[in-house]
Amino acid sequence: MKNLRLKAARAGMDLSQDELAKMCNVSRQTISAIEKGDYNPTINLCIAICKALGKTLDELFWEE
Amino acid sequence: MAEISIAIFISLFIIGVVVFAAIRKRKNDNYDEMQELARLRGYKYxxxxxxxxxxxxxxxxxxxxxxxxPFKLYNNTIIIVIFMTSIMVTIAYDVLHDAYFYVGMKPDYWKKYCLMILAVGAVNLISAILAMRNGEMVNSDGYLILGGSISNFIVAVEFLVPTTIILIKKVFIKDEEEE
Incomplete structure (x- = not known):
């Protein structure tokens, strides 16, 4: 399932996938895969992404 | 005597792999979790x-x-071909999932990598074809010999397959880029 909230949060902060990837110390392809729903990140990566975007885990990763 | 040499060679090879892996692990954590997973799957396949x-x-x-x-095969030839095929499958999977060195990570790295690998593969392929034309594939006992043309051919395939996959991925499979 696509993670549109992540994509929206990233766009809201005017960050590219590459920039967010660098902030989280992962590759751009990983961020892209997470947004497309092709990869489920570990909790550590989820936390890193939330910290980078200033959001909570619920806001970005909890299933609606 | 040949068995001893093979045993020594295999032992040194295994030691080299372990040392190399230990050094790389310390110095290079550049694969992220998704890439590590892809590489593990590559090893599995x-x-x-x-x-x-x-x-x-x-x-x-x-x-x-x-x-x-029409020709005979030494057992070690078969084993090496099988081994190299499995390595090729691993590499192909890693390349397809952007988990092969820096090929998918740095923007133009793949071009330099492809150029280098293409050159090595092409040289080996040409050498293999020339050797085959000179009839150097089979020895006097009718066995397909691993040295010479066959080893060149194996090396050529090992290098050209990843290059081809990288080129297909870059040219035909468009990665979803930023808007």
Whole structure:
């Protein structure tokens, strides 16, 4: 399932996938895969992404 | 004597792999979690390939199909071909999932990598073809020899397959880029 909230949060902060990837110390392809729903990140990566975007885990990763 | 040399060679090879892996692990954590997962799957599929081919070879040997070939094969030739095939499967999977060195990570790295690998592969392929044309594939006993043209051919395939996959991925499979 696509993670549109992540994509929206990233766009809201005017960050590219590459920039967010660098902030989280992962590759751009990983961020892209997470947004497309092709990869489920570990909790550590989820936390890193939330910290980078200033959001909570619920806001970005909890299933609606 | 040959067995001793092979045992020494294999031992040194294994030691080299372990040392190399230990050094790389310390110095290079550049694969992220998704890439590590992709690489693990690559190793899995490579292992499955090796097991499948070994099983197939044993079956072929049992029903003596191999005896019907126009040339004979040393066992080590078969083993090495199987081993290299499994490595190729691993590399192909890693390349397809952007988990092969820096090929998918740095923007133009793939061009330099492809150029270099293409050159090595092409040289080996040309060498293999020339050797085949000179009749250097089979020795006087009718065995397909691993040295010379066959080893060049194996090396050429090992280098050209990843290059081809990288080129197909870059040219035909468009990665979803930023808007």
């Amino acid at each position: 490579g292992f499955i390939t090796m097991a499948a081919f070994l099983g197939f070879w044993m079956m072929m040997d049992t029903v003596q199909v191999i005896d019907g070939l």
